[in-house]
Amino acid sequence: MQAVILAAGEGKRLRPLTHTMPKAMVPVANRPILEHIIRALEKNGIREIIVVVGYKKEHVIRHLNTLDIPVRVVVQERQLGTAHALACAAPLITGDFLLLPGDNYVDTASIARIMREKNAVLTWEHPHPSNFGVLVIRDGLVREVIEKPQDAPGFTVSTGIFSLDPSFLQYLDETEIPDAVNRMIRAGTPLKAVAAADWQDAVYPWDLLKLNAALLRDVRPERAGRSGPGVVIRGRVSIGKGTTIGPNTTILGPAIIGDDCDIGANCVITSETSVGARARVEPFTMIGQSVLLDDVSIGSHSRIVEAVVGTGSHLGDHATTFPTKTIFSIEREMIGAKFGAIIGDHICSAPFCIFRNCIVGNDVVIDDGKTIYGEVPDGAKLL
Known part of the structure; x- marks a missing residue:
């Protein structure tokens, strides 16, 4: 199974720490967030990994070259959204794949859970859902992703981690992944909701303290x-x-x-x-x-x-x-x-x-x- 990690973004809300490095490279427990994700994939036997880089890409590429696991790098020359970032990697995708943001932490057990499913998203119960894509779920299937709503209809959010088949790539004319996911759902492809065992996202710089403690x-x-x-x-x-x-x-x-x-x-x-x-x-x-x-x-x-x-x-x-x-x-x-x-x-x-x-x-x-x-x-x- 392949994995595609999106690490092209800047992480503006994490400033001042991301003025000199992309969010995926911010060190937590003395390793970049991105490396923690790669190690979790490796522990699940996934070694065909594609990383999409963009903002301050030299920092990411330099670090990836130091790792003992081969990683293929794709450059998103202009930051035109997450769907565009995945589209940049599309020519290298040959089968079912995991899609992960490069700036969140997810544990090994959660990756193992979603690997077993076809067309699924890892979910998390969050006390502040309006910072994320909120999921409308019925009978274990996602009916809609509502991105950062002012009044969230629930507390179940998308972690941004998906198990997908290559047919998803036809929906990437949208700007962001949640929009492409909604198009896929409306077209009739079911998307399963799979609860994560552990997941952390550093939205704001102080969130790094909680993420550091978890790691x-x-x-x-x-x-x-x-x-x-x-x-x-x-x-x-x-x-x-x-x-x-x-x-x-x-x-x-x-x-x-x-x-x-x-x-x-x-x-x-x-x-x-x-x-x-x-x-x-x-x-x-x-x-x-x-x-x-x-x-x-x-x-x-x-x-x-x-x-x-x-x-x-x-x-x-x-x-x-x-x-x-x-x-x-x-x-x-x-x-x-x-x-x-x-x-x-x-x-x-x-x-x-x-x-x-x-x-x-x-x-x-x-x-x-x-x-x-x-x-x-x-x-x-x-x-």
Whole structure:
């Protein structure tokens, strides 16, 4: 069986993290979302995989070339919708296939369920269905997909993961996959609804925290680094090659720390935390329920909780993230969310800064002692 993964989109609602990389390449549990999908397919014996790339395609292609599984790449030169993206891959499709978005997580068991069905969609019960395609289902069959309705008729949504036969390709003159699916249903082809075992979508940047926690449940314990005296490691913890853990530091799993990191003395890293490669955490710092991307540095005596910190960012000594609930405007939608901070790439903050439920753009410079809240645009200087 073939699988087609659509990884051409930008992921505008995930900004500032997707200014420099496509959504499918955002690291969660220290691997791009796209790689987690490919591994789940591989575990189900699917090795004929086609990936459609577009926005920042070089990032995706470069990473795919590092994998130990062959992947065929198709380029969508202009982002003209998901149906067009699949049409770009149509010449390579030779039989029944799975269709998956490249920016959602799905577990191995869910893929096994839908593989057994012909013309089916994986479904999920979601508390906020209006962000997705809502399914109208009767007698186990999908009657209609209602894309992002203001008043959803139910809580069952499409995961965007389908098992299809090649006849579906005749409906791809539509802009988006849900429109093509509705045309197929109206033409008389039944579409089965199959409940997923586990599925996660990061619609907004703070959703990465929940997705990270879900993926860390399966982290493989590994001790490749060096630990100083008095270090306590409990639970499922993976420590990468070349990493040093300073004396009297405590790490509680599930957690993952990448290669060549320097974790200082007397630090605490709690569960549901991912630390990317070459990160530096200075002494007496606590990090919990957070995602630190590659090359991040956190100053001493800091407390970073419920935060995403982008590539190459530096937070000075005594930095604090403060989780509270705020309403944000994302793509002209008013969205309420509770988290500590979403911090973009290559920001630099001086000591004693407080990040209070904020979204900080890329390349921001922050003077000492500032309290940051709300949204800070790319390139801002808070002096």
